[in-house]
Each structure stands twice: as C-alpha cells, then as structure tokens.
Amino acid sequence: MTEYRTIKDLGNLNGKVVMLRADLNVPMDENFNVTNTARIDRTVPTIQTLMNNGAKVVVISHFGRPEGKGDMKNSLSHIVKDLEKALGKKVTFVDDCIGEKVQNAVNNMGKDEVLLLENLRFYDEEKKGNEAFAKELVKPADLYVSDAFSTAHRAHASMVAAAQQIPSAMGLLMAEEVNALTTGLNNPVRPLIAIVGGSKVSTKLDLLNNLVKKVDKLVISGGMAHTFMKANGIDTINENNSLVQMDMLDTAKEIMATAKANNCEIILPQDVVVSKEFKPMAEHKTVDLTNIPAEGWSLLDVGEKTIAAINAKLDECKTLVWNGPLGVFEMKPFDNATNKVAQHAAELTQAGKLTSVAGGGDTVSALENAGVANKFTYISTAGGAFLEWMEGKELPGVAVMARDAVKAAI
Ligand code: AMP
Numbered sequence: 536m537t538e539y540r541t542i543k544d545l546g547n548l549n550g551k552v553v554m555l556r557a558d559l560n561v562p563m564d565e566n567f568n569v570t571n572t573a574r575i576d577r578t579v580p581t582i583q584t585l586m587n588n589g590a591k592v593v594v595i596s597h598f599g600r601p602e603g604k605g606d607m608k609n610s611l612s613h614i615v616k617d618l619e620k621a622l623g624k625k626v627t628f629v630d631d632c633i634g635e636k637v638q639n640a641v642n643n644m645g646k647d648e649v650l651l652l653e654n655l656r657f658y659d660e661e662k663k664g665n666e667a668f669a670k671e672l673v674k675p676a677d678l679y680v681s682d683a684f685s686t687a688h689r690a691h692a693s694m695v696a697a698a699q700q701i702p703s704a705m706g707l708l709m710a711e712e713v714n715a716l717t718t719g720l721n722n723p724v725r726p727l728i729a730i731v732g733g734s735k736v737s738t739k740l741d742l743l744n745n746l747v748k749k750v751d752k753l754v755i756s757g758g759m760a761h762t763f764m765k766a767n768g769i770d771t772i773n774e775n776n777s778l779v780q781m782d783m784l785d786t787a788k789e790i791m792a793t794a795k796a797n798n799c800e801i802i803l804p805q806d807v808v809v810s811k812e813f814k815p816m817a818e819h820k821t822v823d824l825t826n827i828p829a830e831g832w833s834l835l836d837v838g839e840k841t842i843a844a845i846n847a848k849l850d851e852c853k854t855l856v857w858n859g860p861l862g863v864f865e866m867k868p869f870d871n872a873t874n875k876v877a878q879h880a881a882e883l884t885q886a887g888k889l890t891s892v893a894g895g896g897d898t899v900s901a902l903e904n905a906g907v908a909n910k911f912t913y914i915s916t917a918g919g920a921f922l923e924w925m926e927g928k929e930l931p932g933v934a935v936m937a938r939d940a941v942k943a944a945i
Contacts, residue, residue, distance in 0.1 A: 536722060539713060539936045540704040542584060545678050549589030552641055554676035555581065555706060556693045558683040558916075559596035559614055567613040572621065575614065577916060578682045579621050581706035582649060585680065586624075593641060593650040593676060594618070595632055595693060597661065597686065604657040611654050618651060626651050632658070633671040641675040661692045669696030682706030684713070685917035687932030694932035705936045708916075713933055715913035716924050719892035723854040725751055729925075730845070730876070732757030733859030733896070736783045740790075742858070745927035747794040747801075752852065754802045754845050756837055756861040756872070763787045763803055764824065771827035776809070777834045802848055806838030808862065808869060815866040836862030836869040845872075846879045849889065855880055857893040858925060860901040874905040881910035894921035 545553075557578040562570045569575070578594075585592050601609035612628050619626045625648045629640045632652040640650055655661040660668030669692040673679055679701050681687075686694055687709070697703075705713065720727075729750045731739060736759045746753055755763055758778035765772045765779045766787040772779055794801050809832040810819040821838040822828070849855065857880070864870040883889035893902055894915025902908045915921045920930055934940060 536717070538938045539710065539933070540938060541710050542581070542680060542704050542706065544704050545680075545702060547589075548585060548678070551590050551677040552593060552644075552675060553585050553590040553678045553680055554593045554595060554673060554697075555585065556679070556681040556683050556697065557581075557594050557596045557706075558685045559594070559611060559618070560598050560685075561614060561617075563613060569614055569617045572617050573916060574685075575617055575621050577708050578706065581680065581682050581708055582622060584707060586647075586649075590678075591641070591644050591650075593637075593652060595652045595655055595672070596683070597656045597691075597693075598654045599656075601654055601656050603659075606657070609654055609656075611651060615651060618649070622649060624649055629653065633668070633674070638675050655691075655693050662689075663692070664690045664694075664696055665692050666696045668692045670700055673697050673700045676701060679703035680706045681932060681936065682708040683932065684709045684915075685920050687917075687930040688920040688923040688928070690931040695935045698932075698935045703936065705933075709933070709936070711913075712915055712917065715892050715915065716921070718890060719854060719856045719913075720749060720925065723856075724890065725854065726852040727854045727856070728752040728754065728848060728852040730754040730756065730855065730857040730861070731859050732759070732861045732873070734758040734778055736762045736780055736787060739859070740786065741926040741928075742922060743790050744793065745925065746856075747790060747799045748797050749927075750799055750856070752800045752802060752848050753794065754848065756804060756841070756845075757859055758834075759859075760804050760837075761834060763791070763801075766791070767803070769824050769827075771825060771829065772834070773829060775830055776827060776832055800848075802845060804837040804841045805844060806840040807834045808836035808838055808871070809833065810835045810869065813863075813866075816868070819868070835866075837872045842872050842875045845876050849876070849880055849883060853889060855889055855891045855893075856925065857891070857902075858895040858898050858922065860897055864897070864901045864904055870901075870904055873901050877902050877905035877907045881905075881907035884912055885910055894918075895925070896922070 599609035761777035861872040864873040891911040
C-alpha cells in the first residue's frame with residue numbers, strides 16, 4: 536500500500552517558513568460574506584499544528600473562477616476575517632502570491648501571525664502546472680504542505696510542481712481524507728457495499744465500471760437506476776416518466792455483465808415513488824415496477840420495499856462507500872429513501888458495525904438533510920477529487936506526496 540509523507544516527515548519546524556496550500560474556495564454571497572466556513576474550519580488544525588511547532592505559516596489557495604489579476608470579486612482578501620476568527624490569530628493579507636511583496640511580508644512576519652496570499656488563479660500559470668511559477672511561489676518558503684485534497688485531481692502548479700521544489704508533505708486534512716478513502720475503497724474490511732445515486736448514468740460511467748470490479752454489492756438508485764431497469768426489460772419505464780438514457784442501454788448491460796463476472800451483486804429498485812409534478816409535496820404514490828404509469832407521472836424516489844432491501848444488504852456489510860442521493864432529496868417527501876437508508880447506515884456506524892465513507896457532489900447536502908452528517912465514519916469535503924478516487928484514478932496532488940515520489944529533498 537502506498538505510504539505518504541506527512542508533517543512528521545518534515546522534521547523540526549521551529550523558525551521555518553511553511554507554505555500551506557489550502558482549499559479556501561468557500562461559498563460567498565453578493566456582499567462577500569462567507570456563507571459556509573467548513574473549508575476554512577477543516578484546515579485550521581493543520582495551521583495550528585504547524586504554528587504550535589514553531590513554524591511561520593503562509594497560506595495559499597485558489598478562489599472562484601477569476602478572469603485574470605485584479606478581479607476583486609475573486610480576491611481572497613474577503614476571507615481574512617473568517618480565517619482570523621477560526622484561528623484566533625492575526626491574519627495579514629498580501630495582494631499577490633509571488634514576488635517581492637510576498638518576500639517582504641514573510642521577512643516581517645510576527646510570531647503569532649499568519650500570512651494569507653492572493654488567489655493563485657490570478658496567474659494562468661497555476662492551472663497550466665507551470666514549473667517556473669511553482670518555483671517563484673515556493674521561493675520564500677523552507678517547507679511545503681498541502682491540505683487541498685479537493686483540488687488534488689488537478690495537476691496545477693501549486694498542487695504538484697510546487698511540492699517537488701522543496702521538502703513537502705500532506706497536511707492533517709489531506710492525510711485524513713486519503714486515509715478514509717483508502718479504508719473505504721482500497722483496503723476495506725469486506726463485505727464492501729457501494730451506494731451510487733444521482734441523476735444520469737452517463738456522468739458516472741467510470742465510477743460504475745471501477746466499482747463493479749472492487750465492491751461486493753452495488754446499490755444503483757436515483758434517476759440513473761432507470762436506465763438499468765429499462766435494460767433489464769422493465770417496459771413500464773420510458774423516456775416520458777424517467778431519466779432513462781436510451782443510448783446507454785447497452786452500456787448498462789455491459790456494466791451488469793462485468794459485475795457478474797466479478798461476483799458483484801447489483802441491487803436495483805424494486806418499487807418506485809411516482810409523482811404528478813416535479814415540485815415539493817406534489818401528488819404521489821408508490822408503485823411496483825409493473826405498475827409504473829406510462830404518462831403524466833415522474834419517478835422521483837424509491838419505495839419502502841427497496842429501502843428495506845438496501846438496509847438488509849447494509850446489515851450484511853462491514854464497509855460502505857456512498858455517492859449520490861437515492862431520489863430527488865431536495866424536495867419533500869422525495870428525500871424519504873435517502874433519509875431512511877442514511878439513517879440506517881448511521882445507526883450501524885454508531886454501533887461499530889459499519890465503516891461508512893461518503894462524498895462527492897450533492898451527497899454531503901443529502902446526508903445533512905437526513906441529519907446524519909456527523910454520524911458517518913467520514914464525510915469527504917471534496918467533490919471531483921472524491922469521484923475520481925472512486926473511479927480508481929490517480930490524483931496527481933496525492934501521488935506527489937507518496938514516499939517513493941520524492942523529487943523534493945526530504
Ligand atoms: P448527481 O449530481 O449526478 O449526483 O445527481 C444528483 C441529483 O440527482 C440530485 O439533484 C437529485 O435530485 C437528482 N436525482 C436523484 N434521483 C432522481 C430521480 N429519480 N429523478 C430525477 N433526479 C433525481
């Protein structure tokens with residue numbers, strides 16, 4: 536199993552300038568108020584650990600989708616207050632991330648102070664993974680630490696090249712994410728079950744193809760299950776009442792064949808909740824697969840039989856990996872299946888019977904809506920990076936931290 540460099544590998548931090556690549560890409564309202572500080576809060580333990588060990592910490596991050604330098608809408612200066620509050624320390628902002636200004640600010644840094652540099656993506660070189668930019672970036676630092684797991688699927692300059700210039704390691708958050716995902720998928724206690732939901736099969740092909748080779752049981756739900764049901768000959772499902780992707784029927788059959796060849800049991804809906812309209816509390820009913828109305832109703836959730844079947848499968852398993860809601864969880868009562876299965880997984884987790892790892896896209900909101908976000912073993916803050924990990928892809932920002940990938944001088 537791959538081992539990674541962590542802060543401990545960096546040796547004595549006393550008096551050292553540590554540059555920390557965080558993910559501070561937080562949501563913000565039109566008045567530049569941060570509306571959810573989770574990403575700031577989750578990198579605080581790394582900053583504190585570095586400071587407690589005597590390091591001078593310089594924080595860098597991307598933010599939004601800036602259109603070049605000077606795009607004040609996407610300036611990281613807007614988050615200074617929140618970072619100060621989360622840390623309980625003074626944060627000094629520098630309106631650039633490379634150059635003399637940064638070097639001067641580092642030279643003048645007080646003992647109990649943190650530096651926050653301007654948005655990395657104000658430079659095109661960041662996204663291009665440019666090595667010369669990475670060299671400029673790390674110039675004022677002795678050591679480099681990365682906590683931006685959620686950007687680890689991008690080989691951007693601050694994610695890969697920068698970590699290769701000076702001794703580098705993962706921060707606590709990235710180490711925690713990698714550890715949780717390894718426990719979930721790479722080295723799980725079996726039986727291992729995955730739940731994949733969401734709207735369309737086409738967006739999750741790589742994910743499904745990888746999972747059927749790795750997991751013992753795979754629950755497919757949400758809109759994407761309809762294509763599989765249609766491929767299985769359920770004629771009552773059609774393009775008018777569901778998100779069925781007619782051009783994906785053969786693909787769905789191939790995925791099911793690969794699953795069979797790999798002894799992976801696929802669990803599909805046995806009953807569905809159909810609704811007259813796509814709106815909260817619309818008229819709805821639960822029907823068996825043979826009774827799905829052909830016109831005028833949409834399939835928005837799975838029914839109680841399916842919920843019971845999924846929960847029974849969870850009882851047989853030791854590890855769960857979850858991505859995507861089972862139905863349209865944003866509208867009541869079509870969050871029912873997602874809530875009930877999430878609550879059952881949370882109970883098993885709390886009873887020490889199940890290791891549960893979830894993440895990607897809407898999954899975190901779906902589990903928050905179910906009231907179980909802090910009752911799973913681990914919920915990833917990452918979207919794309921979590922999905923790519925589930926797809927079995929190597930994440931460049933993680934790979935660069937492998938012990939045997941040291942171009943940096945550790
Ligand atoms: P994804 O981004 O692919 O993970 O999809 C998440 C979205 O899938 C959520 O917004 C859900 O509302 C939606 N979804 C789940 N089940 C269904 C369904 N049966 N019909 C339509 N949308 C669904």
